[in-house]
Amino acid sequence: RVAARSILRFLDGQIMEDLVTVFNSKKAEKLKDVSPEEYAQYEKKARALMPELEPKSRATSFEEVEKGFDEETARAEAERSLECGCNVNSSCKLREYSTEYKIEPEKFLGLENKHPIDDSHPFILRDENKCIKCGRCVRICAEVQGPGVLGYIYRGFTSYVAPEFGDSLKETDCTSCGKCIEVCPVGALLPKNQNIKISPHETETYTQNCGLCGTGCKIDVKVLGNEIVEIKPAAERGFNERNLCFAGRFGWQIFGNDRIQTPYRREDTHWQEIENINNAIEKIVAENERSLSKKIYISPVCTNEELLIMKEVADNIGAEISSLSYQKSFEDKLKDTTLYNTTYQDLKLADTIVVVGKISDTLQSIIRKEQRAGKRLVVINRQKSDFGDFADIKFDEDPLTETLEKIIEYYCEPDDNNLGDNYQAPEEIELNLPVKTVFVYSRDEISEETSWNIWVLASIVSDFKAGSGVLPTSNLNNLRGFLRLGLDLGKPQYADFVLLYGELPCEEQKKIIKNSRFIVTYNSHLDEADPGHLIMPKPSYLEMQGTAIANDGRITEFKNAKQTLMLQNILNWFVEMDMLDAKKASIDYWKNKVNDLLSKPIKRKEMSTDELYDFLCSVEKVQLDAPKQHSVQKHLILQLQRTGKSKK
Numbered sequence: 001r002v003a004a005r006s007i008l009r010f011l012d013g014q015i016m017e018d019l020v021t022v023f024n025s026k027k028a029e030k031l032k033d034v035s036p037e038e039y040a041q042y043e044k045k046a047r048a049l050m051p052e053l054e055p056k057s058r059a060t061s062f063e064e065v066e067k068g069f070d071e072e073t074a075r076a077e078a079e080r081s082l083e084c085g086c087n088v089n090s091s092c093k094l095r096e097y098s099t100e101y102k103i104e105p106e107k108f109l110g111l112e113n114k115h116p117i118d119d120s121h122p123f124i125l126r127d128e129n130k131c132i133k134c135g136r137c138v139r140i141c142a143e144v145q146g147p148g149v150l151g152y153i154y155r156g157f158t159s160y161v162a163p164e165f166g167d168s169l170k171e172t173d174c175t176s177c178g179k180c181i182e183v184c185p186v187g188a189l190l191p192k193n194q195n196i197k198i199s200p201h202e203t204e205t206y207t208q209n210c211g212l213c214g215t216g217c218k219i220d221v222k223v224l225g226n227e228i229v230e231i232k233p234a235a236e237r238g239f240n241e242r243n244l245c246f247a248g249r250f251g252w253q254i255f256g257n258d259r260i261q262t263p264y265r266r267e268d269t270h271w272q273e274i275e276n277i278n279n280a281i282e283k284i285v286a287e288n289e290r291s292l293s294k295k296i297y298i299s300p301v302c303t304n305e306e307l308l309i310m311k312e313v314a315d316n317i318g319a320e321i322s323s324l325s326y327q328k329s330f331e332d333k334l335k336d337t338t339l340y341n342t343t344y345q346d347l348k349l350a351d352t353i354v355v356v357g358k359i360s361d362t363l364q365s366i367i368r369k370e371q372r373a374g375k376r377l378v379v380i381n382r383q384k385s386d387f388g389d390f391a392d393i394k395f396d397e398d399p400l401t402e403t404l405e406k407i408i409e410y411y412c413e414p415d416d417n418n419l420g421d422n423y424q425a426p427e428e429i430e431l432n433l434p435v436k437t438v439f440v441y442s443r444d445e446i447s448e449e450t451s452w453n454i455w456v457l458a459s460i461v462s463d464f465k466a467g468s469g470v471l472p473t474s475n476l477n478n479l480r481g482f483l484r485l486g487l488d489l490g491k492p493q494y495a496d497f498v499l500l501y502g503e504l505p506c507e508e509q510k511k512i513i514k515n516s517r518f519i520v521t522y523n524s525h526l527d528e529a530d531p532g533h534l535i536m537p538k539p540s541y542l543e544m545q546g547t548a549i550a551n552d553g554r555i556t557e558f559k560n561a562k563q564t565l566m567l568q569n570i571l572n573w574f575v576e577m578d579m580l581d582a583k584k585a586s587i588d589y590w591k592n593k594v595n596d597l598l599s600k601p602i603k604r605k606e607m608s609t610d611e612l613y614d615f616l617c618s619v620e621k622v623q624l625d626a627p628k629q630h631s632v633q634k635h636l637i638l639q640l641q642r643t644g645k646s647k648k
Helices: 002-011 055-060 071-080 093-100 136-145 179-183 251-255 277-289 304-317 330-334 345-349 361-372 386-390 400-411 448-461 479-484 507-513 566-576 587-599 609-618 632-642
Strands: 124-126 151-153 160-162 189-191 204-209 218-224 227-233 264-267 270-273 294-298 320-322 352-356 376-380 393-395 437-442 469-473 497-501 518-523 534-537 545-549 555-559
Touching: 136 179, 136 361, 179 189, 227 251, 251 632, 277 518, 277 534, 277 566, 294 304, 304 320, 304 479, 304 497, 304 545, 304 566, 304 587, 330 448, 330 609, 345 361, 345 437, 345 469, 352 361, 361 376, 361 386, 376 386, 376 400, 400 448, 437 448, 448 469, 448 609, 479 545, 534 566, 545 587, 566 587
Parallel strands: 294 320, 294 497, 352 376, 352 437, 376 393, 437 469, 497 518, 518 534
Antiparallel strands: 124 189, 151 160, 204 218, 204 555, 218 227, 264 270, 264 534, 545 555
């Protein structure tokens, strides 16, 4: 073989040189030389005996001698078997450089450190035996993310990187962000998948956006046989660079074995699977035909394509369409003005960044990077956090609105006409903010009153040019798309026929809606709180092609990494239900329609900061409480994240 390759290189006119031998690190040359202590932590189980044909049958037939295992035994054997293979063998920097410099391991024989593998954390596997002590994980955790749960133990040859006192990673304040995995150049820190076993096999990569919040991070989805193995920050860097939050890196695992693939109907207090889809379709058709009042409620987490499809369905069946998932705000009236145009790029151009309330972990990491580059960080948040501890200036008084009002008072001059003998100057907070200040907040984490005060302060301080303005964000991954397509907030109401698409009403809303004669829900998971009589499967951002609009106005894309037909099936079912024209039962039709809509430029109304201030003063009423959002997916991701938190 070596000779054949050399001849081929010669005939092709290529340089004649020795073939590159890829460096491989092994525990031993032969299995018998591997010490049993290497796998002492695993329970030793006997191999299952393979069922075979009787000797007589073998002599008189050509059937396979080995009958094969049944499914249960095969699964048990697969779980019992140990597999030795490094999951980063194609990206390991140590292997790359060892290959480049033709390292021969035999020349470096000597003492070795032996460390137990920490497999206790549900999302991160820690193998100190592969650690090269570069310190990247220590720095990223302490200086960027904040918890600082990793550090060096001992000195010299015996030193290693681990949590305090050598404890398990699960017994720390680890937030399961996965940044340590991302910066590790070898296989000392690896991700874990709770659905399938991760292996070093080659995977197919789909580069798309995350669809679990409005941040819209760019991600690489690693797929093996239509099963998602891993999600990591995109190799072709997006605005999020190498940053992902827990939900983006690990939260997608909720769309594994527990997501529904078939319809279910409610049977008293539990859900019963409907094996024949035609039975579900016939039920929906019958209920729709005999209903006079009809409502469709759709969530802003749905893609632009899904929003347009459901608008079409609503028109065809004569239903009103709206949402229950977001809280109307005065700022919706600003969305088409020149002032509502701040992007993530403005964070790089600002001199000061003011963060109010809780925002996405990815945005926190990006802002932290800008702070390390010299920008001033002001955090106004009553909740204690590692991000808040990094702030140059921090206000943690409750409520947030009072803090903002005191800062606004510092910029306001008292009216001489109102100064009397009993005049008491309002309390002020001196905070000198430059013109190039960007205010960042999530409209889902603070009240409308607080966001109103943020805009008032911005109208006084900022000029809304490059590196200046307000960046409202949302936990809803397509709120901007929802508003751009002309959809609005609705009220929970009784109707003969109710269709909930991606919606999970809160308790107050459910008390009204649950009395409706028939409710059909489209969602990815079963939930006891769902008021539906029938649940149909709905695709996630990993199971369909589509688009959304991120917090900063970027168009985000989803590539159907799992290659499912779920959205196409929904279109086909709507045709069978007489809710959709057969000519429109194509995903490409809706993709083209969305492209046409989004390609039209937004006509933004010019607005000055003085006009903004006047508009804000004209707002008569604002909500005093933060909005309440209910989502099956968010609830499941939160549950998943709690499995990685310390119980101390």
